[in-house]
Amino acid sequence: MTTVKHPVRGPVNAAIFRTLDGYAHRLWGERKRRLFADLPGTVVEIGAGTGANMRYYRPGTKVIAVEPSPYMHKALLAEARRRNVAVEIRAEGAERMSLPDGFADAVVCTLVLCTVPDPAAAIREVGRILRPGGRLVFIEHVQDQEHAGYVVTQRIAARPWRWLFEGCDVRRDTEAALRAGGFTEVGVERYRLRSVFLPINTQIAGVATK
Ligand SMILES: C[S@@+](CC[C@H](N)C(=O)[O-])C[C@H]1O[C@@H](n2cnc3c(N)ncnc32)[C@H](O)[C@@H]1O
Numbered sequence: 700m701t702t703v704k705h706p707v708r709g710p711v712n713a714a715i716f717r718t719l720d721g722y723a724h725r726l727w728g729e730r731k732r733r734l735f736a737d738l739p740g741t742v743v744e745i746g747a748g749t750g751a752n753m754r755y756y757r758p759g760t761k762v763i764a765v766e767p768s769p770y771m772h773k774a775l776l777a778e779a780r781r782r783n784v785a786v787e788i789r790a791e792g793a794e795r796m797s798l799p800d801g802f803a804d805a806v807v808c809t810l811v812l813c814t815v816p817d818p819a820a821a822i823r824e825v826g827r828i829l830r831p832g833g834r835l836v837f838i839e840h841v842q843d844q845e846h847a848g849y850v851v852t853q854r855i856a857a858r859p860w861r862w863l864f865e866g867c868d869v870r871r872d873t874e875a876a877l878r879a880g881g882f883t884e885v886g887v888e889r890y891r892l893r894s895v896f897l898p899i900n901t902q903i904a905g906v907a908t909k
Contacts, residue, residue: 874889
């Protein structure tokens with residue numbers, strides 16, 4: 700599936716992600732360090748954006764970055780170079796990747812299944828490219844089903860958020876989608892971030908093993 704990117708919002712989003720990189724590091728840095736600690740030397744990252752995760756890979760890691768938005772690529776390459784990560788960009792959607800079956804030991808996905816047009820297809824495709832026993836490491840914001848304030852906030856923010864962030868849906872039940880994704884084990888931690896971005900504070904993180 701092709702993901703068409705907007706000629707104005709595409710570059711604006713790339714600029715927003717770069718500008719917020721330090722803040723994102725404060726919000727997710729600890730968690731990413733823990734989750735990424737024992738990643739192998741070659742990793743597939745879907746929706747790598749402008750390279751927010753590059754600083755958490757061991758120097759020398761090879762990252763195959765599946766990133767359909769051309770507006771992200773320049774910053775992604777620069778960030779990878781800065782962190783001594785060898786990045787190979789595949790300008791395609793995660794729903795249909797040009798990687799062979801069982802290719803990957805590990806796939807990384809942070810704040811992406813909220814935005815891919817067909818998350819179930821992307822999860823299936825991740826399962827296809829992982830080798831048996833391989834891992835999907837993920838951090839995602841999800842639909843809040845418990846806290847009335849967040850439920851209302853997400854309902855109000857959903858449309859403008861989707862427009863500005865090119866399809867990002869703050870009300871997806873990504874945990875259910877992962878559990879339905881055919882993995883042998885899905886380890887999920889649910890938590891609420893304390894950030895200024897209220898619609899995305901309800902999150903999950905973990906590892907799904909094929
Ligand atoms: C919110 S950004 C997250 C970027 C980065 N992973 C991070 O944690 O900051 C979502 C990313 O998903 C990418 N994306 C959108 N549709 C996609 C698709 N079908 N397959 C893979 N990535 C996609 C966007 O271009 C964007 O870079």
